[in-house]
Amino acid sequence: MTSLDKKTRGRTSHGRLRALDVYLVHQERELLVRSEGDWARAAFVDVGFGEHPWTTLDSAEAFRALHPGLPVVGVELEAPRVETAQAHADALTSFRQGGFDLPLVPGERVRLIRAMNLLRGYRPEDVPGIHQTLGAPLLEGGLLVEGSTDTPGAVLVAHLLRRVPEGLSREALLFHTDFSRGFAPVLFRDWLPRDFRRRVKPGEPIHTFFADWTAAWQEAREAGHGEPPEAFRHSVLRLASRVEGLVTDVWLLDNGYLLWKPPGGVFR
Numbered sequence: 001m002t003s004l005d006k007k008t009r010g011r012t013s014h015g016r017l018r019a020l021d022v023y024l025v026h027q028e029r030e031l032l033v034r035s036e037g038d039w040a041r042a043a044f045v046d047v048g049f050g051e052h053p054w055t056t057l058d059s060a061e062a063f064r065a066l067h068p069g070l071p072v073v074g075v076e077l078e079a080p081r082v083e084t085a086q087a088h089a090d091a092l093t094s095f096r097q098g099g100f101d102l103p104l105v106p107g108e109r110v111r112l113i114r115a116m117n118l119l120r121g122y123r124p125e126d127v128p129g130i131h132q133t134l135g136a137p138l139l140e141g142g143l144l145v146e147g148s149t150d151t152p153g154a155v156l157v158a159h160l161l162r163r164v165p166e167g168l169s170r171e172a173l174l175f176h177t178d179f180s181r182g183f184a185p186v187l188f189r190d191w192l193p194r195d196f197r198r199r200v201k202p203g204e205p206i207h208t209f210f211a212d213w214t215a216a217w218q219e220a221r222e223a224g225h226g227e228p229p230e231a232f233r234h235s236v237l238r239l240a241s242r243v244e245g246l247v248t249d250v251w252l253l254d255n256g257y258l259l260w261k262p263p264g265g266v267f268r
Contacts, residue, residue, distance in 0.1 A: 012050045013057060016153035017116060019176045020145065021062040023257060031111055031143060033067050040177045042111040043071035045102060048118045050076070053085040053095060059114070061092055065097055067203070077100060100133045110137045115146045116158065119194040124235070127195040130162055132169060138163035147174070147189045154180045157191045159266065170266035175258040177226065183228035184215040185235070209260075212242045232256060 024032065024189025034042070035146055044063055046056040056074040058078050064070050074095040076082050077266070085095035096103040119127060137143040158171040175188050189200055189210065195208045216238035217231060224233040233253045240246040248258040258265075 007249070011056055012052070013152075014069075016149060017114075017156075018058060018062075019153060019156055019178065019256075020114070020149075020174075021059050021117070022255070023174065023176065025062055025066060026251060027259075028112070028143060029066060030036070031141065032063050034111065035067070036140075037073050039069060039111060042109040043073050044112045044116070045073045045075060045104075045110055045137075047075045047100070047102070047113065047115040047134065048077070049074045049081070049085065049095075051081055051084070054086075055116075056095075057088055057093075059094045064092075071189070073102075073104075075099070076128070076248045100130050102131075102137055104137055108137075109139055111139055113138065113142070113144045117148055117179055118148065120148060120197075122194055124177070124195045125197065127193070131159070134194045134219070135161055135168040137164060138168075140165060143173075144168065147193045150181075150191060153182075154178045155187055157188050157193060157214045161195050170260055170268070172261040173266055175260075177232070177256045178255060179228040179232070183205070183212055183217075183232045185217055201213065209243060213239050216242070231256075233241055 009202070024049060046059060051055045053074045056072065060072040069092065071092065072093045073096045074085055076095070077097070077099050079097050082095050082097045089095055115134055119130065122130070131144065131146065138144060142163045144161040144162070145158050147156065149156040154177065156176040158174045159170065160174055162169045162171040177183055177187060181187060200207045200210055217235035219238055220231050220234035223234065225231050236246065236253055236258050237248060240248050244263050245260060245261040252259055
């Protein structure tokens with residue numbers, strides 16, 4: 001554990017991160033099924049699973065539909081939570097006490113790390129160091145996902161950080177809504193990752209992004225696309241003509257995902 005580790009409320013429920021699981025199963029299939037060499041036993045690590053390991057178990061079920069032998073490690077700072085989770089441990093699923101400096105056993109390999117709803121109480125300037133600490137065990141090509149959701153998991157924004165030869169690349173920002181709260185770009189502002197949440201103000205790149213998206217959304221509505229799913233789809237397609245790096249894959253748009261890969265990586 002590090003001096004930056006803090007206790008969390010830890011309250012979560014089944015399904016809160018289902019949209020993220022669905023995204024990863026669809027878009028990161030190769031990462032999840034890869035099995036040559038060091039990847040043969042490379043694990044998925046879920047950091048900060050909370051009072052009960054429901055989201056860890058949800059993800060284990062989803063990912064093992066692709067890779068039945070996938071090792072899964074749930075990590076929590078508080079010992080009583082880890083003890084409670086042991087009732088769900090098995091040959092492929094373990095629960096360990098620890099923090100950002102992951103409690104891995106010697107020789108253990110990692111393909112995917114998830115740290116959702118953990119950093120909202122941290123200082124923005126702490127985030128890069130936490131990312132580096134979390135992502136250190138990843139195999140080259142592995143992925144760190146860090147961000148926030150609302151309580152039911154209806155709205156999500158996350159960093160996608162990839163292990164590359166040069167280090168940890170800030171590859172993309174992922175946005176998702178299930179439209180249960182309607183849709184407007186402002187819906188995502190309160191759920192931005194910690195290092196962006198207070199930066200939606202003039203002069204900041206994330207402010208420009210939201211201003212452009214809001215203008216595209218208003219144009220889509222004026223063109224008759226008023227229902228939330230259609231307003232979302234057409235706003236993203238319009239936004240793609242103004243912002244470099246938007247992925248306009250049909251599956252993403254049909255399912256409420258916006259994937260933004262700015263050239264050169266996500267700005268700091």
